[in-house]
Amino acid sequence: MGAAGIKALFLAYFTWVGLFSPYLSLYLAAIGLTIAEIGVLLAVPQVLRIVGPPFWGWMADRSGSRVVLLRVSSVGALAGALLLPLAGDRFAALLPVLALLYFMTAAQMPIGETIAMHASGGDAGRYGRIRIWGSAGFIVGVVAMGPVLDAWGMRTLPWWTAAIMLGLVASAWRMRAVPAPRAGPPAMRVRERLRQPRVRAFFASAFLMLFAHAALYAFLSLYLAQLGYSKTAIGLLWAVGVVAEIAVFWVQRRLFERFGAIRLLHASLWVAALRFALIGLAATxxxxxxxxxxxxxxxxGIHHSATVATLQRWFEPAQHARAQALYVTVGYGLGGALGVLVATAVWSAVSPSAAFLVSAAAAALGGWVFRRCREPMGEAGGADG
Structure with a gap:
């Protein structure tokens, strides 16, 4: 299968992510919702990461109709986008609409990544050249939409979302069907692997890392807007992070060869503590x-790549999908959802900057917990990389 379809899918999907991640909180504030209501609505995508990807992955493996599921889910996502303006400023209506939108878009990555790996023939370099279209899409969504929303108003966000989702539908429809691989022999039980102290420490640190990032993804734009930054400036600041992400993807091979995945994971947690402390104390x-x-x-960038590499080494090939699903559930689902709710409470009870200082503390705690990951596991695949 040619890679044009999956490149277009990544471009459209991450353009939407680039629009929604920084600007949804500003839209919800613009239509008059309280910070408590905004916090609950911004926890929706984190909760959907608990049930969405495993469901779509199970459906794809069971049916083998991956492209069909991408088409169905993209149409559902378009429907959710079109319902968003009809929900208006009613919290009770926005909650199910956003749940529908995030549930449908939860199919794109687990299925899309599988198709991308098939299209790349397992070649990491070629896969990277496919996947980078997602980073490019995020930059388009963040940078291009800042001036657009400044000019047209934040209340137009649902219609721009619908336009992007129309592109997602088009990209899914231009993809050809990909046969699902045959299941391999039964693997050893995942439960035995999870009893290892370093594996438990790994997932605990993942929970804390994504807990720490929840305030960033949910409230950074609103925080910066309150400090006086324009929507264009906010978009550019988000783009700075994505450009840095793309750059590290190009050079990370040398970093992994020199330091290994475990050391890089450990360092990324302490760097996250520094990052959130800077945001909380010096954002002006x-x-x-x-x-x-x-x-x-x-x-x-480094944390994500090192996480994937570590799970690939610690779990057998037949367990990789479950290991990745567990990471999404523990990190983005549980950690992300609880992180948003805690950040909301701290923002309301103390101050916005305090929410980011809590994130810094959570990342530092993750760095302390991660020390257990250096203990030998005594099994094949347990090397630090």
Whole structure:
């Protein structure tokens, strides 16, 4: 299968992510919702990460109709986008609409990543050249939409979302069906692997890392807007992080060869503590804020790649999907959802900057917990990389 379809899918999907991640909180504030209501609505995508990807992955493996599921889910996502303006400023209506939108878009990555790996023939370099279209899409969503929303108003966000989802539908429809691989022999039980102290420490640190990032993804734009930054400036600051992410993807092979995945994971947690402390204490000073966004290369780029590499080494091939699903559930689902709710409570009870200082503390705690990951596991695949 040619890679054009999956490149277009990544471009459209991450353009939407680039629009929604920084600007949804501003839209909800613009239509008059309280910070408590905004916090609950921003926890929706985190909760959907608990049930969405495993469901779509199970459906794809069971049916073998991956492209069909991408088409169905993209149409559902378009429907959710079109319902968003009809929900207006009613919290009770926005909650199910956003749940529908995030549930449908939860299919794109687990299925899309599988198709991308098939299209790349397992070649990491070729896969990277496919996957980078997602980073490009995020930059388009963040940078292009800042001036657009400044000019047209934040209340137009649902219609721009619908336009992007129309592109997602088009990209899914131009993809050809990909046969699902045959299941291999039964693997050893995942439960035995999870009893290892370093594996438990790994997932605990993942929970804390994504807990720490929840305030960033949910409230950074609103925080910066309250400090006086324009929507265009906010978009550019988000883009700085993504450009840094792309850059580290190009050079990370040498970093992994020199330091290994475990050391890089450990370092990324401490770097995250520094990043969120900078945001909480020095966000009014632009150079400090730019530095904090440049550190996204480490706190997301390195952490994500090292996480995937570690799970690949620690779990057998027949367990990789379950291991990745567990990471999404523990990190993005449980950690992300609880992180948003805690950040909301701290924002309301103390101050916005305090929410980011709590994130810094959570990342530092993750760095302390991660020390257990250096203990030998005594099994094949347990090397530090």
């Amino acid at each position: 000073w632009l150079p400090a804020l730019v530095l904090a966004q440049l550190l996204h290369a480490v706190t997301f």
